[in-house]
Amino acid sequence: MFYSKEQFKEEFNRRLAVENGDKTESTAYHVLGKMVCEEVMLEWEKQQIANQNSGDKQLYYLSIEFLLGRLLGQNLHNLGAYNLVEEALGELGYKLAEIEELEQEPGLGNGGLGRLAACFLDSLASLGLPGHGCGIRYRGGLFTQHFVKGFQVETPTDWIKEGQSLEVRRDDLALDIPFYGETHMTVEEEGVRTELKNAVWVKAVPYDMPIVGAQGGTINTLRLWQAEMSEQPQPAELGHLMNELETAKISDRLYPDDALDSGKLLRLKQQYFLCSASIRTILETRNFDIEELPEKVAIQINDTHPALSVPELMRILMDDYELDWDKAWSLTTRTISYTNHTILEEAMEKWESRLLRQLLPRVYQIIEEIDRRFRMEWESKELDEQAVHKLSIMDEGVVKMAVLAVVGSYKVNGVAKLHTEILKKREMKELNEYFPHKFHNKTNGITHRRWLLGANPELSTLITENIGPEWIQQPAQLSELGYLADSRPFLESFQAIKKLKKEHLIHHLERAHNTIVDPDSIFDIHIKRIHGYKRQLMNILHVQQLYKRIKSDSNYRPYPRTFLFGGKSAPSYHFAKQVIKLINTVAERVNNDPIARRHLHVVFVEDYNVGHAQYMIPAADISEQISTASKEASGTGNMKFMMNGALTLGTYDGANVEIFDAVGEENAFVFGMSSEEVMRFEHDGSYDPKDIIDRDPLIREAIEELSSGEWSDGPHHADFIVRQLTEGGDPFFVLKDLADYARTHERVLAAYEHPVEWAGMCVRNIAASGIFSSDRTIQQYSEDVWGLSKVPTN
Numbered sequence: 001m002f003y004s005k006e007q008f009k010e011e012f013n014r015r016l017a018v019e020n021g022d023k024t025e026s027t028a029y030h031v032l033g034k035m036v037c038e039e040v041m042l043e044w045e046k047q048q049i050a051n052q053n054s055g056d057k058q059l060y061y062l063s064i065e066f067l068l069g070r071l072l073g074q075n076l077h078n079l080g081a082y083n084l085v086e087e088a089l090g091e092l093g094y095k096l097a098e099i100e101e102l103e104q105e106p107g108l109g110n111g112g113l114g115r116l117a118a119c120f121l122d123s124l125a126s127l128g129l130p131g132h133g134c135g136i137r138y139r140g141g142l143f144t145q146h147f148v149k150g151f152q153v154e155t156p157t158d159w160i161k162e163g164q165s166l167e168v169r170r171d172d173l174a175l176d177i178p179f180y181g182e183t184h185m186t187v188e189e190e191g192v193r194t195e196l197k198n199a200v201w202v203k204a205v206p207y208d209m210p211i212v213g214a215q216g217g218t219i220n221t222l223r224l225w226q227a228e229m230s231e232q233p234q235p236a237e238l239g240h241l242m243n244e245l246e247t248a249k250i251s252d253r254l255y256p257d258d259a260l261d262s263g264k265l266l267r268l269k270q271q272y273f274l275c276s277a278s279i280r281t282i283l284e285t286r287n288f289d290i291e292e293l294p295e296k297v298a299i300q301i302n303d304t305h306p307a308l309s310v311p312e313l314m315r316i317l318m319d320d321y322e323l324d325w326d327k328a329w330s331l332t333t334r335t336i337s338y339t340n341h342t343i344l345e346e347a348m349e350k351w352e353s354r355l356l357r358q359l360l361p362r363v364y365q366i367i368e369e370i371d372r373r374f375r376m377e378w379e380s381k382e383l384d385e386q387a388v389h390k391l392s393i394m395d396e397g398v399v400k401m402a403v404l405a406v407v408g409s410y411k412v413n414g415v416a417k418l419h420t421e422i423l424k425k426r427e428m429k430e431l432n433e434y435f436p437h438k439f440h441n442k443t444n445g446i447t448h449r450r451w452l453l454g455a456n457p458e459l460s461t462l463i464t465e466n467i468g469p470e471w472i473q474q475p476a477q478l479s480e481l482g483y484l485a486d487s488r489p490f491l492e493s494f495q496a497i498k499k500l501k502k503e504h505l506i507h508h509l510e511r512a513h514n515t516i517v518d519p520d521s522i523f524d525i526h527i528k529r530i531h532g533y534k535r536q537l538m539n540i541l542h543v544q545q546l547y548k549r550i551k552s553d554s555n556y557r558p559y560p561r562t563f564l565f566g567g568k569s570a571p572s573y574h575f576a577k578q579v580i581k582l583i584n585t586v587a588e589r590v591n592n593d594p595i596a597r598r599h600l601h602v603v604f605v606e607d608y609n610v611g612h613a614q615y616m617i618p619a620a621d622i623s624e625q626i627s628t629a630s631k632e633a634s635g636t637g638n639m640k641f642m643m644n645g646a647l648t649l650g651t652y653d654g655a656n657v658e659i660f661d662a663v664g665e666e667n668a669f670v671f672g673m674s675s676e677e678v679m680r681f682e683h684d685g686s687y688d689p690k691d692i693i694d695r696d697p698l699i700r701e702a703i704e705e706l707s708s709g710e711w712s713d714g715p716h717h718a719d720f721i722v723r724q725l726t727e728g729g730d731p732f733f734v735l736k737d738l739a740d741y742a743r744t745h746e747r748v749l750a751a752y753e754h755p756v757e758w759a760g761m762c763v764r765n766i767a768a769s770g771i772f773s774s775d776r777t778i779q780q781y782s783e784d785v786w787g788l789s790k791v792p793t794n
């Protein structure tokens with residue numbers, strides 16, 4: 001693909017000249033963007049037509065979030081043109097890496113769930129499978145995070161304003177989506193027909209983005225919907241419900257809540273908007289008989305946010321295609337499958353029946369009927385109260401979206417072995433017994449193209465030089481590195497690259513944050529959303545203890561460590577925001593102490609996002625994965641670190657368990673309670689943090705210091721945290737695991753004294769990380785759930 005280097009330079013210069021000879025990086029960025037765009041468009045169109053004509057089954061991945069990260073570099077890599085362009089631009093006096101930084105990343109997601117969707121799109125296209133994304137084109141992506149006096153302050157991010165070169169507005173495919181209205185039934189000869197009257201319409205306009213697969217792959221489509229005023233006549237008395245302002249709100253901003261159920265009317269509108277537009281576009285552009293739907297289309301719903309797809313597909317099949325209930329139900333439940341992402345109670349979506357009935361009367365009626373029929377099936381069996389509760393779609397005035405999604409899908413999966421077991425044995429035990437073959441596991445993955453080849457080209461080159469390039473197509477081949485884990489020269493090269501990546505990160509931090517970090521210190525990194533269960537609090541309490549020890553014990557002079565944090569809190573999540581403040585307060589004190597700063601450095605990177613992650617992960621020595629066991633469904637950050645040769649310091653939770661299995665516990669730092677212990681404590685309520693505070697003088701001291709205001713500037717910022725840890729019952733078992741966590745850090749220090757052995761452990765991690773490529777995950781989904789075949793290449 002692309003031109004030769006000379007041709008590229010000529011064409012690039014010609015276009016620059018058209019831009020009045022302006023040679024700034026910004027112009028170079030736009031020129032390059034256009035060139036990539038044109039390169040992609042022609043192939044993309046051909047591919048779309050080929051997909052239409054082939055009649056092969058297509059997958060549609062519905063997700064309320066896609067956290068894509070920057071795309072220019074990814075596209076150049078996947079086109080196989082990165083090196084050529086980098087060299088050509090270099091000869092013209094530009095640095096490609098610097099040009100890439102000018103792209104504003106489309107932050108259309110909060111964290112893991114949205115990033116997973118993005119990794120999946122990359123794997124689908126690179127494996128040559130016909131799988132397309134459907135989402136919302138939020139005008140404002142995730143907020144930008146600033147720290148003001150140590151507190152998180154949010155400002156809106158307008159990613160679209162910066163201009164995205166790779167999207168195409170498709171007015172020809174715009175649709176009108178009905179909200180509100182009333183249902184009307186008419187009895188006809190063939191049966192009862194229902195239709196929605198007096199609906200208020202919203203126009204859904206698709207913006208398509210090409211998803212370019214790596215060499216030999218295909219080009220798929222990410223279709224993002226934008227809400228606009230409809231030209232349909234609106235009912236006089238209801239039209240104001242979807243005036244220009246109300247309409248625009250639907251795709252105005254991403255909900256900035258991660259793992260919190262934000263049961264708001266606008267959120268419900270967004271969910272329905274996504275489901276209805278996506279399903280309609282699938283059906284209206286089809287070239288097969290509607291009865292063949294399950295053979296031609298697979299719809300995967302990423303968590304419950306798109307679960308209204310179930311009743312919406314039913315509605316369209318019955319009301320528009322005039323199929324009867326049984327036929328429509330059979331087609332729906334052979335087409336849709338569902339991925340569960342959480343068992344956290346506060347993240348389980350429930351919609352008030354009252355709200356649904358008002359906003360989506362026909363859809364609500366169908367949900368009632370799904371519930372009624374499902375109830376009839378099991379009512380004859382004598383179930384206990386618990387089972388009835390767990391099998392009810394509608395319960396106490398709410399619709400439980402997870403149950404609706406399970407009942408309406410042919411397959412339901414968890415995202416790591418442990419998570420799927422917990423789903424099957426506890427959270428959804430009754431549903432699993434009722435549908436014995438529906439539940440299965442698909443452990444998450446990450447695209448090694450972005451997270452290793454893209455973020456760490458130096459390490460990638462080293463790997464290829466030693467084991468050949470096969471691992472790029474087949475990441476399981478990374479296992480070949482296992483033979484090099486004792487090879488001195490290889491380990492030395494690895495160490496040199498780790499040092500280099502630390503320097504790159506330091507340089508990045510100096511530019512972005514004005515912070516200077518010691519490249520010889522241990523880089524201990526904790527980056528992810530700030531959340532109680534992810535336990536950033538435990539990390540910072542430990543740092544506090546270290547500080548105290550350095551201050552009080554002049555013999556304790558440990559090897560220098562830099563503790564790096566990054567992550568955003570949901571704006572409404574008070575506890576998480578107090579944790580951010582505490583980390584910043586501790587950082588301020590530790591970093592300014594003349595003695596402590598020689599041993600400890602705390603850096604909280606502002607506005608954590610994909611771009612920062614790509615700098616931070618390759619530089620890490622230690623990957624902090626310390627969630628309360630049973631709470632983190634999978635995690636994917638843990639996989640990115642492992643693949644870049646960082647050692648996991650983690651609990652037996654989510655995919656950590658599989659990481660430890662793959663690499664061996666001797667090549668990681670494992671600590672803390674098991675998920676069984678956590679769940680037993682939760683069940684019998686016997687955990688009392690006061691016992692620990694009474695028994696452990698170090699912990700008692702830490703709590704006393706927090707209470708005394710020693711770790712807050714001005715008012716007692718830490719009071720809320722203290723209450724959560726004491727009277728609050730410490731729901732995330734921070735104090736319970738803290739001592740073990742501190743001991744484990746001592747083991748880390750001891751291990752780091754042996755650099756060669758340490759590097760060997762890192763290399764064993766890289767060697768074992770191949771199974772965490774999302775190519776493996778997608779292959780499994782394709783074989784077990786979707787039944788896709790490779791698109792023909794021309």
Ligand SMILES: *Cc1c(COP(=O)(O)O)cnc(C)c1O
Nearest residue numbers: 111112528609610613635636637
């Ligand atoms: C991978 C990733 C996440 C998910 O991290 P976890 O540690 O799995 O929670 C969140 N945000 C960004 C920007 C990521 O790249």
